[in-house]
Amino acid sequence: MSDIGAPKLVRAPALRRALAGTPWRRFIILAGFALVWELYARWLDNGLLLPTLGATLSALWSAILSGELPNRALTSLRVLITGYALGVVIAAVLTTFAALSRWGNEALGLLTSMFNPLPAIALLPIALLWFGVGTPSLIFVIVHSVLWPVALACYGGFLAVPPTLRMAGRNLGLSGGRFVAEILVPAAFPQILSGLRMGWAFAWRTLIAAELVFGVSARSGGIGWFIYTNRAQLETASVFAGLLTVILIGLLVEGVIFRTLTRITVQRWGQVQT
């Protein structure tokens, strides 16, 4: 067949390219928010209820310098990542079975509709009973909080794979695990990615809540424990510093890890609009 010519590309002007991105808009919104906070806190003039942004930042800075906050954050993150990874792996196994067999399909449908509405924190008493006070209990509730939304998203994604794409895969003789891993998973990646995102948010939330509830082992406590003790000592600025840390870590994971993942996968593949 005759060759089709390569398309000609023209570079967009530099200013247009610089303004096309979202960061500068976000920055302005953030600055506006900080300004409102600072002004309102000054007007309220009650450091016990609402510390100023300045006071919060200086509390954050000194907690970072003392090494306490980084330590607490690391402890939380370690538990979080363990629980998150475990939850995602179990979700992957479950959805693979669900994609390959009727029984697996029914089982997943039943389990998710049973357990997804159950708040992870409601399982904490049971977890404490089974695993005692400590990391295993935390991991248990995190796994619960991640597993069902991720499994649900993966499975929904599998179901939405166009029949033609499925047939194209089976046409090559693919079946079983290979069909799931090489056709269904990449085809359902937009949904899987949003499931992973949601799972991450749930896990983070659950962990902080759980740490607050059973703020016990002070030596190995995480950010939740940091917030809890500072509230008990009426160090409100430090409480806000703890909350700010939770938000910052969340933003960092969202803005760096998930954004990059989206850019190099589904955006590049044209599965979502840029």
Next chain:
Amino acid sequence: MNVAPRLTGLAGDKASPTLLELDRVSISYPTSDGILTAVEDVSFRISAGERLVLLGPSGCGKSTLLRAVGGFLKPSAGEVRMNGRRIGAPGPDRMTVFQEFDQLLPWRTVLGNVRYALERGRALSRRDAEQIARRWLERVGLKNFVDAFPHTLSGGMKQRVAIARAFALEPALLLMDEPFAALDALTRRQMQDELLRLCEETGNTALFVTHGIDEAIRVGTRILALTPHPGRLAATFDVPPETRARGTAGFGELERRIQETVFSAPEIGHV
């Protein structure tokens, strides 16, 4: 042309061995309102080297038949045999080009799509697969687009990739389900001509589905016309090579004959 009460669409050329045989195949779909018979009692054979076209109006079960040959669907009665053996699962010996543009893997580049198919379908090493993939992409005129992702291609270009992928796997039987139906008339004509060239160069056996009479005459060596709802064989036409060129007297004459026999109302089934 021969319209007999029990049509079997046997190949005219008895010298070539039979590659595919449909033996009184019926196919039905279970629906919420009951069982829908899409195809009823269809028998035909394809000999090696032939290009058989299934021609019929929309909804007569052409895609259904093709899917049964592909192994994606089981007939409710009768048998589909390839080289005398009953067809079970789908396989790369029956590569299919679908009508839909979403048959390419969006997460692989144009080259990646063809290479991956060769690695999986023909169990080739990555290097061999890449070499063959490049050669085929060049043959369909896409050597400037090997690194592009499918979503950046036009519909016609996507179909070219799918055609390259199908030919590259050297299937015993090439299945094509209205691969050009969603293209504009001009592109469609060009693609028909180019497909015909590829088929003649490779000597591939093919089963081609269409609802366009001119397309059927252009690409086929034999045409089986189906009745609407449920699909049954209505007539079979041989297409002599000299009739294949558009604008010749033979082409128009055959087109008119098919139109008269198969479609009672004029223009139905015409693209």
